[in-house]
Amino acid sequence: AQSVTQLDSQVPVFEEAPVELRCNYSSSVSVYLFWYVQYPNQGLQLLLKYLSGSTLVKGINGFEAEFNKSQTSFHLRKPSVHISDTAEYFCAVSEGSSASKIIFGSGTRLSIRP
Amino acid sequence: EPEVTQTPSHQVTQMGQEVILRCVPISNHLYFYWYRQILGQKVEFLVSFYNNEISEKSEIFDDQFSVERPDGSNFTLKIRSTKLEDSAMYFCASSDASGYGYTFGSGTRLTVV
Numbered sequence: 207a208q209s210v211t212q213l214d215s216q217v218p219v220f221e222e223a224p225v226e227l228r229c230n231y232s233s234s235v236s237v238y239l240f241w242y243v244q245y246p247n248q249g250l251q252l253l254l255k256y257l258s259g260s261t262l263v264k265g266i267n268g269f270e271a272e273f274n275k276s277q278t279s280f281h282l283r284k285p286s287v288h289i290s291d292t293a294e295y296f297c298a299v300s301e302g303s304s305a306s307k308i309i310f311g312s313g314t315r316l317s318i319r320p
Numbered sequence: 321e322p323e324v325t326q327t328p329s330h331q332v333t334q335m336g337q338e339v340i341l342r343c344v345p346i347s348n349h350l351y352f353y354w355y356r357q358i359l360g361q362k363v364e365f366l367v368s369f370y371n372n373e374i375s376e377k378s379e380i381f382d383d384q385f386s387v388e389r390p391d392g393s394n395f396t397l398k399i400r401s402t403k404l405e406d407s408a409m410y411f412c413a414s415s416d417a418s419g420y421g422y423t424f425g426s427g428t429r430l431t432v433v
Contacts, residue, residue: 240422242424249426250411250424250427252424300422306368307365307368308355308413308422309365310364312362
């Protein structure tokens, strides 16, 4: 069975500082990996996804993530955060062979301090 | 860009009432899903639907829940007798066979009073 662990429930960061949100997964099959962002009282917005190919994936709003198969990790990074990045971030995984359910992590609340 | 559309955006219902949440998936997608997010918690898988039948369901998806694709465009989630603990944001999603096009709707916030 697949699972996702987001190691930090909350990450406070000063504006313009870099940030890394950590995500580890477990699966017995090849996987697709996702990061979603959820702004307060809103739906899920896809930041980026890894399906195959280059292990460094670039997404929207200046975010990127790196797939590391040996460490079963998919950490999200941004070199310089903005107040508008304040949100909940969810890492997620699905089986990579076909359309299947997505399993979400418990989320990381990113709070940006001016 | 194609979207998954959910209606209504917010629904308030009395405990014990039936509620139907509606979704219009992306037109060429074949796989449909419902997820639930209780306030402040993570997003949880409820059910997947393919070829007019349920392909997988979670333990949350008990006999109070049902899904239907009544026509060629809509995908619905019915809760027969709502409980207070059914209050949550419900997300619909659809996907093509490869999984590349997995797309979520903006959600329906269900409040049971």
